[in-house]
Amino acid sequence: MLSTGPASARACAYASPGLSQPKSCLPAAAISLRCVPMTNRVVNFNAGPSGLPLAALERAQKEFLDFQGTGMSIMEHSHRGKDYEAVHNEAIALMTELLGVPDTHQVLLLQGGASHQFAMLPMNLRTDEHAGDYVITGAWSQKAFEEAKIVGKPAVAADTSVEGKFSRVPKQAELKLSPNAPYVHITSNNTIFGTQFFDFPTTGNVPLIADMSSDILWRPTDVSKFGMIYAGAQKNIGPSGVTVVIMRKDLIEKSRKDIPKVLRYSTHAKENSLYNTAPTFAIYMVRNVLAVLKEQGGLPAIEKQNRKKGEILYAAIDGSGGYYKCPVEKDSRSVMNVVFRLPSEAQEDKFVSEAKKAGMVGLKGHRSVGGIRVSMYNAVSVDGVQKLVGFMDSFKKANG
Amino acid sequence: MLSTGPASARACAYASPGLSQPKSCLPAAAISLRCVPMTNRVVNFNAGPSGLPLAALERAQKEFLDFQGTGMSIMEHSHRGKDYEAVHNEAIALMTELLGVPDTHQVLLLQGGASHQFAMLPMNLRTDEHAGDYVITGAWSQKAFEEAKIVGKPAVAADTSVEGKFSRVPKQAELKLSPNAPYVHITSNNTIFGTQFFDFPTTGNVPLIADMSSDILWRPTDVSKFGMIYAGAQKNIGPSGVTVVIMRKDLIEKSRKDIPKVLRYSTHAKENSLYNTAPTFAIYMVRNVLAVLKEQGGLPAIEKQNRKKGEILYAAIDGSGGYYKCPVEKDSRSVMNVVFRLPSEAQEDKFVSEAKKAGMVGLKGHRSVGGIRVSMYNAVSVDGVQKLVGFMDSFKKANG
Numbered sequence: 001m002l003s004t005g006p007a008s009a010r011a012c013a014y015a016s017p018g019l020s021q022p023k024s025c026l027p028a029a030a031i032s033l034r035c036v037p038m039t040n041r042v043v044n045f046n047a048g049p050s051g052l053p054l055a056a057l058e059r060a061q062k063e064f065l066d067f068q069g070t071g072m073s074i075m076e077h078s079h080r081g082k083d084y085e086a087v088h089n090e091a092i093a094l095m096t097e098l099l100g101v102p103d104t105h106q107v108l109l110l111q112g113g114a115s116h117q118f119a120m121l122p123m124n125l126r127t128d129e130h131a132g133d134y135v136i137t138g139a140w141s142q143k144a145f146e147e148a149k150i151v152g153k154p155a156v157a158a159d160t161s162v163e164g165k166f167s168r169v170p171k172q173a174e175l176k177l178s179p180n181a182p183y184v185h186i187t188s189n190n191t192i193f194g195t196q197f198f199d200f201p202t203t204g205n206v207p208l209i210a211d212m213s214s215d216i217l218w219r220p221t222d223v224s225k226f227g228m229i230y231a232g233a234q235k236n237i238g239p240s241g242v243t244v245v246i247m248r249k250d251l252i253e254k255s256r257k258d259i260p261k262v263l264r265y266s267t268h269a270k271e272n273s274l275y276n277t278a279p280t281f282a283i284y285m286v287r288n289v290l291a292v293l294k295e296q297g298g299l300p301a302i303e304k305q306n307r308k309k310g311e312i313l314y315a316a317i318d319g320s321g322g323y324y325k326c327p328v329e330k331d332s333r334s335v336m337n338v339v340f341r342l343p344s345e346a347q348e349d350k351f352v353s354e355a356k357k358a359g360m361v362g363l364k365g366h367r368s369v370g371g372i373r374v375s376m377y378n379a380v381s382v383d384g385v386q387k388l389v390g391f392m393d394s395f396k397k398a399n400g
Numbered sequence: 401m402l403s404t405g406p407a408s409a410r411a412c413a414y415a416s417p418g419l420s421q422p423k424s425c426l427p428a429a430a431i432s433l434r435c436v437p438m439t440n441r442v443v444n445f446n447a448g449p450s451g452l453p454l455a456a457l458e459r460a461q462k463e464f465l466d467f468q469g470t471g472m473s474i475m476e477h478s479h480r481g482k483d484y485e486a487v488h489n490e491a492i493a494l495m496t497e498l499l500g501v502p503d504t505h506q507v508l509l510l511q512g513g514a515s516h517q518f519a520m521l522p523m524n525l526r527t528d529e530h531a532g533d534y535v536i537t538g539a540w541s542q543k544a545f546e547e548a549k550i551v552g553k554p555a556v557a558a559d560t561s562v563e564g565k566f567s568r569v570p571k572q573a574e575l576k577l578s579p580n581a582p583y584v585h586i587t588s589n590n591t592i593f594g595t596q597f598f599d600f601p602t603t604g605n606v607p608l609i610a611d612m613s614s615d616i617l618w619r620p621t622d623v624s625k626f627g628m629i630y631a632g633a634q635k636n637i638g639p640s641g642v643t644v645v646i647m648r649k650d651l652i653e654k655s656r657k658d659i660p661k662v663l664r665y666s667t668h669a670k671e672n673s674l675y676n677t678a679p680t681f682a683i684y685m686v687r688n689v690l691a692v693l694k695e696q697g698g699l700p701a702i703e704k705q706n707r708k709k710g711e712i713l714y715a716a717i718d719g720s721g722g723y724y725k726c727p728v729e730k731d732s733r734s735v736m737n738v739v740f741r742l743p744s745e746a747q748e749d750k751f752v753s754e755a756k757k758a759g760m761v762g763l764k765g766h767r768s769v770g771g772i773r774v775s776m777y778n779a780v781s782v783d784g785v786q787k788l789v790g791f792m793d794s795f796k797k798a799n800g
Contacts, residue, residue: 057465061461071759076450115675260550279682
């Protein structure tokens with residue numbers, strides 16, 4: 001699908017901010033300055049917005065002023081024109097293909113991020129008696145629950161903060177599920193505490209709804225098990241500014257009509273997410289990212305890579321003789337966000353700062369918990385994690 | 401503010417989709433293929449998303465893979481990091497400077513477009529008795545009113561559909577204003593019907609609120625006269641996916657707290673529009689566009705250019721001996737969106753199609769009204785309008 005591969009484009013990207021940019025057409029002698037490989041990209045462990053596949057960025061850069069010979073940037077196209085609509089539909093088709101979204105579900109592309117879904121979900125699906133059972137496993141599910149409380153009457157199905165400070169996700173037997181709940185809500189991966197659901201709760205006839213903002217597309221997922229999946233794009237899917245919602249069609253249909261039209265899932269579903277002006281460039285970037293994931297072999301190949309990254313990093317932590325310590329229980333350890341501590345905050349600060357000098361950024365833990373956090377979303381390569389593990393070993397020898 | 405001017409970047413942009421892209425480092429002989437001036441950009445009369453200043457796009461293209469030597473695209477930066485925050489704050493500062501936003505008001509950068517504001521505004525500012533007086537001058541104000549009806553009890557202050565199919569905006573004397581309304585809502589420019597407010601209604605102690613999506617920044621504006629101004633970015637400000645709200649601080653403070661947190665203006669105001677992950681790349685593009693407007697001399701210079709474009713085009717229509725006909729009353733004629741008809745729909749179709757062949761796109765009228773629509777937002781140059789007027793003259797001679 002890509003018109004040119006990453007290698008060829010990379011070879012001719014601007015070489016480095018240190019090199020002077022051409023002021024006019026370059027004389028032949030200057031060519032070597034521009035056509036050196038890009039070597040200044042850092043290893044990006046940001047928690048989100050986070051790194052994107054280089055090939056997806058390069059494709060966008062190349063056609064930034066002139067999308068497919070139309071004489072306009074894709075962001076200058078009408079959202080009602082055929083050129084943009086093809087991109088829009090390709091993004092939806094790729095998402096459908098990669099995740100194997102069944103005909104019972106529809107993919108929507110909305111705005112506002114997961115925080116907006118925290119409100120929109122209970123507004124659409126609450127009943128007068130109940131606004132959903134919430135499984136509280138960290139700051140994000142707590143926020144989702146707080147919004148639902150403003151909108152209606154949600155309940156807590158489990159809360160792993162009470163013992164162990166969110167160091168694990170709950171087991172099935174711990175869940176207190178209400179038979180009359182309109183849905184059960186989970187956060188599939190917890191960026192701040194470094195925990196992740198590997199098996200999803202069984203909820204009987206009550207639809208399971210997952211905020212997958214930080215781990216959607218990390219592996220093949222059986223979408224049919226979910227009433228709805230939602231995700232802000234800015235980790236595994238694309239840039240911030242677009243939210244993917246994958247929703248069971250019967251839930252879309254039965255969602256409430258006594259709320260503003262723009263806040264109804266049914267409005268956006270009916271118009272193929274073009275009810276109002278879509279965030280066209282963000283969706284274009286999502287298309288580019290998904291095309292790269294497909295080219296890389298789809299989700300089975302992506303999962304293999306993600307599992308490998310997790311194994312390498314957790315092995316380095318557990319094999320450090322206690323210098324690096326991960327507070328998360330083993331069967332809840334996230335392969336997307338790995339959190340660990342060093343013997344002191346001073347050493348943690350030094351770790352972050354020296355890693356940055358070595359070309360690895362985004363390692364500071366969330367301000368609410370401190371420590372180190374390594375976010376290893378799909379765009380982070382195995383090589384990037386190997387580099388980090390090498391650095392961890394040297395750092396420990398020098399400071400341990 | 402721009403690190404490099406448009407000319408230098410333009411000289412080295414990819415020349416044309418027709419030319420083969422380099423597959424690896426180019427030999428010296430191939431350099432002329434890449435370093436020819438960009439000549440294939442069309443004149444973009446799209447109604448929105450619409451054309452953006454070339455210099456703003458080129459700046460983004462150049463640093464797309466490596467923002468200011470950080471080794472990351474701006475869209476890969478954390479929204480909580482200092483690099484992005486500087487861009488975010490610069491966008492707000494430029495908006496404040498260009499419009500002369502007084503200390504009594506705050507600039508917010510939100511998501512969801514004007515359609516989202518249609519709901520958010522009455523949710524925040526309605527009283528139990530009243531959800532605002534609405535001046536209905538076209539499809540967008542009608543939509544705003546419909547959302548307010550779902551949320552509360554709005555009233556119609558005027559409706560110019562009843563006579564003349566929205567061919568003008570109402571005069572002050574026609575407005576039926578409720579003394580107890582929480583606000584009066586207008587749409588300052590009507591993209592579909594080609595009308596515009598040049599003088600704003602006087603509303604006494606009731607705050608005036610304007611949807612300026614399609615004409616914000618077209619001229620200097622006294623912001624102090626408004627309780628709130630809002631605008632989807634995708635016409636005069638940047639790409640779609642970000643919404644500018646400029647709101648009086650006392651209205652922010654007194655807005656309702658019984659709605660979801662993410663839908664409260666006060667939440668976003670308190671966090672400098674970083675309560676949740678901002679649409680960072682869209683805001684970066686807004687920064688780039690506003691920096692260009694400032695460089696061009698700010699809003700007095702922009703207004704001069706916009707007035708000139710309007711004069712040229714309306715003169716061509718009125719001087720065509722009735723071949724081109726504008727249905728809008730003269731003192732309501734928009735300088736942003738100019739609508740006109742030809743003698744038949746067949747000629748209109750031919751007009752749109754031949755203009756496209758001549759490098760001018762986006763001229764088809766809105767599907768609900770037909771005809772021709774010329775959207776001349778800030779990024780459309782006087783030269784572009786001259787080119788259109790030349791085409792109109794030739795077309796009339798050949799077909800009239």
